[in-house]
Amino acid sequence: MRIKNTVFLSLAVLVLSSISSFAQESDIQVVDEVIAQVNESVITLSQVKKEMKTVIESMVQEGKSREEATAMTENKRGQIIASLITEELLVQKGKEIGVENRVNVSVNQQLLQMMKRFNLDSLDKLYEAMRSQGVDPEDFRDYRRRQVTKELVWRSQVDERLYWDITSKEIKSYYAANKKKFTKPATVTISEIFLSFAGRDKAEVKKKAAEIVARARKGESFENLAVENSDRPxxxxxxxxxxxxNVPDIDPQFAEPIKNLKVGEVSDPIEMEVGMEIIRIDKRTKGTNESHFDERAVRSAILFEKGPDARKKYMKKLQDDAYIKVRKSYQALVMPFLNPDSENKTTASK
Incomplete structure (x- = not known):
């Protein structure tokens, strides 16, 4: 990674309108401090503050006090800046490999799902509803574009290549050494109702979840209850x-509450950080101890083990090939997270 270690001159961007939601109360012109340069793009102080505000609001929705959330987020400032830099590298890579059309299709599909969910017949009405909740539609689209772009880059440049690069010899060797992983596990088929805490009183959401469980157990259609109440898009x-x-793969948070439920039975409300979950058991199948060879399953198991390191190496190469210049006053804060294996070393620009 080519990181400039000289004094970062006072590069600034003149913003002619309000920068983001955290600064909407002021219509004056704002000079935005540049924190880092990433190839031809920059990471600005307004971006960092906006990201930190999002993290704080998320923590508050999960039940933390605003003071606690603010303090915890401030301690993560360096990590947040590093994440914005790595995100920018992935977004740039996405543009380079031409995923824009796929990204736009994915984002548009999500917006259509939201329109159906809220019974809105036009995109303008959806945007109006977003604004009424304090959400800028363009900010939302940009956020989703960046998230989808990152995932498509990871998938196409790392996961799919690793998956198909696994040799037949590796597959056979891995299967022979891990036969217990490839027995036929018990499975469970479920339906669910999810109630989000976002923007709602937590106690009221819990009360509503308990009422839905009671109605389902009295015989009301679980499908109708889901359509009427679930926050899934x-x-x-x-x-x-x-x-x-597969039963062994289910998160313990959900596995424990449903382990003794029979087909047709409904769980008690399960509290998560982001909301309440209600689960109905639709079908169960028993597992066996007999190993079964399935090439796709073996490839997926190898990918699951090798994937994190492969992504880490890919990210390091993106950083090494990029021009990244972090403002000197932020280097000590950012570098341990941006390049943790380098012991915070910097090199001169090539």
């Missing part, structure tokens, strides 16, 4: 159906 299509899962 595609619930009108799924009717609450969540799919089939």
């Amino acid at each position: 595609n619930v009108s299509e799924t009717k609450g159906k969540a799919g089939t899962f």
Whole structure:
């Protein structure tokens, strides 16, 4: 990574309108401090503050006090800046490999799902509803574009390549050494109703979840209850159906409450950080101890083990090939997270 170690001159960007939601109360012109340069783009102080504000609001929704959330987020400032830099590198890579059309299709599909969920017949009405909740539609689209772009880059440049680069010899060797992983596990098919805490009184959401469970146990249609109440964006299509899962792979947070439920029974409300979950058991199948060879399953298991390191190496190469210049006053804060294996070393620009 080519990181400039000289004094970072007072590079600034003149912003002619309000920078973001945290500065909407002022219509004066603002000179925005540049924190880092990433190839031809920059990471600005307003971006960092905006990201920190989002993190704080998320923590508050999860139940933390605003003071606690603010203090915790401030301690993560360097990590947040490093994340913005790595995100920018991935977004730039996405543009380079031409994923824009796929990104736009994905974002548009999500917006259509939101329109259906809220029974809105136009994009303008959806945007109006967003604004009424304090959400800028363009900010939302940009956020989703960046998230989808990152995922497509990871998938196409790392995961898919690693998946198909695994040799037949590796597959056979891995299977032979890990046969217990490839027994046929017990499975469970479930439907679910998710109630989000976001923007709501937590106690009221819990009360509503308990009422829905009571109604379901009295015989009301779980599908109708899901469509009427679930906050999943595609619930009108799924009717609450969540799919089939291998029992050993289920998160303990959900596995424990449903382990003794029979087909047709409904769980007590399960509290998560972001909301309440209600689960109905639709089907169960028993597992066996007999190993079963499935090439796709073996490839996926190898990918699961090797994937994190492969992504880390790919990210390091992106950084090494990039021109990244961090403002000198921020280097000590950012570098341990941006390049943790380098012991905070910097090199002169090539």
